[in-house]
Amino acid sequence: GAVVSQHPSxxxxxxxxxxxxxxxxLDFQATTMFWYRQFPKKSLMLMATSNExxxxxxxxxxxxxxxxxxxxxxxxxxxxxTSAHPEDSSFYICSAVPLGDRGIWYxxxxxxxxxxxxx
Amino acid sequence: QKEVEQDPGPLSVPEGAIVSLNxxxxxxxxxxxxxxxQYSRKGPELLMYTYSSGNKEDGRFTAQVDKSSKYISLFIxxxxxxxxxxxxxxxxxxRYSSASKIIFGSGTRLSIRP
Numbered sequence: 001g002a003v004v005s006q007h008p009s010x011x012x013x014x015x016x017x018x019x020x021x022x023x024x025x026l027d028f029q030a031t032t033m034f035w036y037r038q039f040p041k042k043s044l045m046l047m048a049t050s051n052e053x054x055x056x057x058x059x060x061x062x063x064x065x066x067x068x069x070x071x072x073x074x075x076x077x078x079x080x081x082t083s084a085h086p087e088d089s090s091f092y093i094c095s096a097v098p099l100g101d102r103g104i105w106y107x108x109x110x111x112x113x114x115x116x117x118x119x
Numbered sequence: 120q121k122e123v124e125q126d127p128g129p130l131s132v133p134e135g136a137i138v139s140l141n142x143x144x145x146x147x148x149x150x151x152x153x154x155x156x157q158y159s160r161k162g163p164e165l166l167m168y169t170y171s172s173g174n175k176e177d178g179r180f181t182a183q184v185d186k187s188s189k190y191i192s193l194f195i196x197x198x199x200x201x202x203x204x205x206x207x208x209x210x211x212x213x214r215y216s217s218a219s220k221i222i223f224g225s226g227t228r229l230s231i232r233p
Binding site: 004006009043044045093095108110111112113115 | 123127160161162163164207221222223224225226
């Protein structure tokens, strides 16, 4: 149980285009989903916290107009990178917290990640 | 100074060796200390966690926390090629993810040679 999927697993896009990444909880409903970014040999950096039916909360330094997050249902959150540039190339990972859980940190299940390359 | 420092490696050891992975941190408010394992092109999976100071053992894995030194360790005994992965230390100050962020180390890439 507690499986989180991401789609696509890998995407290459041209500079200036937008890319949507989906994060789905497959066998549970998620109150909260998190979006992380991971650079090679660097830490996972929390970008934003997404709660179903409400606006996402962005971390300091993350441009909300560039990284659009929509948590439309209890099993799906999407991250759209708008007007992508080469510096947006990174590994994006989502995680999900099961519904009913008060958000205990270890009840957070990670997706397999999406590798974005902007050319 | 980064909140969490972790040697990126890579670390290569022969099968059967004891592996020691370490992290240091600067925030004395951290209470929960975790180790995640991340295989190539996969998301992290929680391996072990420890609350406050002390040791915790789970099979071949032992996690140690020394809050006085702000130093945590993960030991892997009888290492196997399947242990080859990147190991991320992480820590947080609170019990609930809504109230306190998880801060990750940069990860140590471990390779176990058959």
